[in-house]
Amino acid sequence: MSNAPTLFTFFSGAGFLDLGFEDSGYKVSFVNEYHKPFMDTYIHSRRALQHPEPEFGYHLEDISVFTEEPNKDELSKMVRACRARNELIGFIGGPPCPDFSVGGKNRGSEGENGKLTATYVTLICQQQPDFFVFENVKGLWRTKKHREFFEEMKAMLREHGYSTTERLIDAMEYGVPQQRERIILIGFKNETLKNMNIPVENGTSLDDVFPWLNRIKYTKEQLQSIPFPTQDPFQEDGTLGKPVGVPDELTVEYWFEKNDVYQHPNANLYFQPRAGLAKFLVIPEGDDSKKSYKRLHRWRYSPTAAYGNNEVHLHPYKARRLSVSEALAIQSLPKAYTLPPDITLSNAFKTVGNGVPYLASRGIAETILDFLQ
Template identity: 25%
Template sequence: MMTQEKPKIISLFSGCGGLDLGFHKAGYQTVWANDFEHFACETFSSYFGNGIIVEGDIEQIDPYKDKSIPDCDLILGGFPCQDFSMIWKQPGLNGKRGNLYKSFLRFVDAKKPKVFIAENVKGLLTANNKKAIQQIIKDFESIMPGYIVTPKLYNFADYGVPQFRERVLIVGVRIDTGFNFTHPAPTHGPKGQYPYVTAGEAIANANDIPFNNEHMNIAERTKELLKLIPEGGNFTSIPKEHPLYVKGMISHVYRRLKLDEPSKTIIAAGGGGTHGYHWPEPRALTNRERARLQSFPDDFIFKGTVADVRKQIGNAVPPNGVFALAKSLLPLFTGNYHHADLEKKSAEFQSMTLKERLDLSIAV
């Protein structure tokens, strides 16, 4: 039976709304959202409308009893990922933020959506000697009436984002729907139909946009340092014997764009040359250029200070990166699909070893 209504989203750990935007572009509608960060909530409201996002601590919200939280067709969100990041030490489920995924679990258990999508960093797959992802899958699958959970490591450049950005997307489909979900194939790059969207294409004419385009003050020493770094290079391009040589721990330090390919991963915060740098101009990227590299449209206006906006952009899911996923799930809400025996498929998944299960998470 076809439905004319847009599938309804509950959005958790929403940030500024990148994940929501990817789904909205495919025909969905967010009816309730939550985040803890004030300016992220302001940004979300300015684009998606007032009265949707609730600012506050998700651990203090009870989805079982709070009647203001509507029913939904799907739940999506990126539970905090710092404790699973591969850049820093990985405390995983033992970290202060690692167990916030349990709030996601509570919402899924309370609302029983047909599908949920949880996003996290690549490091989730190896945290706690792979015990973190194993426990998370087990917990999600234990929610009644039963979900079949499929994690996958995506590189969003393969889906039209002008940025090499790897993230895990965990998709859980309610077994009684009979919807035999498979992750969408890449659309761009060597595995797709279209070429990569390049950094040069993405930032072209970005300076013409009046919003979130402030240029950072940059020291003359830094300008001279950047002149020693070629297109696509980083701090390692500076000769060690040069008086402007700097030490760096990670490849982000003084990383300059390479215009004919997607950019490297945009990060949310940090000093010491981690801002991401333009080519050919010897300067840091503006927030609008970062937003372009994250595939946000130019009418998406971010609220807060320059640092607040950088954080929102760097923490966001790139909207274009999940558009193919959003489209692939649409038949679930129209009923226009062949009903499969997911009980059998779930049993097959349960019989797999952990290694076999995690092999499903290799980048598509």
């Protein structure tokens, strides 16, 4: 199959995951998202980047409508239309994860968000794409109850003709200036694998044959040995030399410059403190030890870009919180990626924090292509 794979994307958010795949040669044909501000951002950013509109459009609704008639049949028709053109079809998505995260509700598969994981798996089993990508928090592995649910989902996929592989990735491995661990589960239809002459027995793991390390720039061991700085006294607009042995691309300062964050269209979007600035002036550069009011270090990576639950992240050398343009840079997005000017601050930060770091999604997309070829 010479054509680049065609994607149906779910829980698409503002399209960070989709963009990484698209810039690797995939074609986005169908987009589904439930939260209107995310969808508005997705559409705005596509136009800003001059990407073509998805062939089957944008679908602003709960994913569960596609598991039932008449929408189930409509989706099947779209999938069949791609098949008729001999295209490989992929479903990609990261169901909302608060129910599996320590910072969230931890309700697991019983929570409203947890149920969406099962819905996504049901959809894959019904529509039988050639491959799928499922992204979620590491909490899905770490708790016994969540792990059992995850294993049940994989068993269901195996019963419906899929072989899978999974890995706990860290975005930094792909050159993202942010420590962000996520589970990536990838599955391929056994029939598709057979057509590609990849020998597979039903229900076996693909862990030994899937080239997970192909696109990784830094191994976990290498990352541990980098002499990142810890803390320096806060100096408003002060200068600080970069330590020897720290890769540029893993520092927030490199990305702030690369994306020209102070001239970016979203540069002035940041929360103003209700109280005085006193607190902003005393936290050292690089002190991210507390749950909130973490100050980034310019010559280090950022902690996970999650800005909900009072997780306030401060600029390394300015007496303020991070701006949206800086948060986008920490997510390793291209400079041309922008959020709509009329988006609310809370939706803007929620949008950025929920996305998969762009370079990590590109790395995963390219790894799948390596495997398919």
